[in-house]
Amino acid sequence: MNCKRLIGVVLPALILTGCYTPPQRPAESITTRPTLPESSAIEQGAVTAPAREPEIQISAYEPASRPSLTPTHSKAVSALLKTASQQADQQDLDGAVSTVERALRIEPRNAYLWYRLANLRLDQGRVTLASDLAVKSLTLAGGDVDLKRKNWQLIAKAKRSSGDITGAKVAERKARMLN
Numbered sequence: 001m002n003c004k005r006l007i008g009v010v011l012p013a014l015i016l017t018g019c020y021t022p023p024q025r026p027a028e029s030i031t032t033r034p035t036l037p038e039s040s041a042i043e044q045g046a047v048t049a050p051a052r053e054p055e056i057q058i059s060a061y062e063p064a065s066r067p068s069l070t071p072t073h074s075k076a077v078s079a080l081l082k083t084a085s086q087q088a089d090q091q092d093l094d095g096a097v098s099t100v101e102r103a104l105r106i107e108p109r110n111a112y113l114w115y116r117l118a119n120l121r122l123d124q125g126r127v128t129l130a131s132d133l134a135v136k137s138l139t140l141a142g143g144d145v146d147l148k149r150k151n152w153q154l155i156a157k158a159k160r161s162s163g164d165i166t167g168a169k170v171a172e173r174k175a176r177m178l179n
Contacts, residue, residue, distance in 0.1 A: 073103075073107065073110070073112075074106065074107065076103075076106055077103045077106050077107050077110070077113070080099050080100070080102055080103040080106075081099075081100070081103060081113075083099050084096040084099040084100045084103070084116065084120075087099060088120065093120055093123055093124050094124075096120050097117065097120050097121070097124070100113060100116050100117045100120060101117065104117065109140055110140070111137045111138075111139075111140035111141040111142070111144065111147055112137075112147060114133055114134075114136045114137035114140060115133075115134065115137040115147060115150060115151055115154070117133050118130045118131075118132075118133035118134040118136075118137060118151070118154055119154060121133060122154060122157065122158055122161075127158040127159075127161050127162045128158070128162065130154065130158045131154075131155050131158040131159065131162075134151040134152075134154045134155045134158070135151075135155070137151050138151045138152075145178050148178055149175050149178040149179070152171050152172070152174045152175035152178065153171075153172070153175045155167075155171040156168045156169075156171035156172040156175060159171055
């Protein structure tokens with residue numbers, strides 16, 4: 001029985017091996033190398049000169065100018081921001097905060113709204129909350145470098161008014177780095 005199994009396995013393998021043909025490789029093109037002139041040709045007065053190198057011009061890297069990212073708001077948020085500005089001008093800071101919070105319920109991922117709220121909280125004297133709201137605005141600011149700089153300046157102002165001079169200096173340095 002073992003002999004039949006062995007023949008049943010080996011025989012098909014031998015048949016397949018006999019039918020196998022290796023893959024054909026395409027004929028490689030033979031390239032000839034140019035021969036160098038004999039030394040006698042050079043000695044007979046052939047003049048040689050070094051090859052001219054192409055002129056290379058190097059200029060300093062000039063970064064692209066940053067596009068101004070103006071905040072875009074829906075009509076409702078724009079109207080609420082206008083109302084909040086009027087309320088803040090009339091020293092109604094609580095009303096302005098309430099209005100900006102309404103705008104944030106419409107556009108919760110709007111970094112500019114968080115910055116406006118942080119500014120209002122700083123005007124109210126709630127420096128820790130103002131700093132936290134500015135950090136929230138920083139996380140949502142994306143590529144808006146101007147808004148990031150304003151947030152770091154607000155954080156520095158809040159830290160300085162709370163007595164954290166070291167934290168204020170760090171925030172001011174980060175704001176300067178964004179220039």
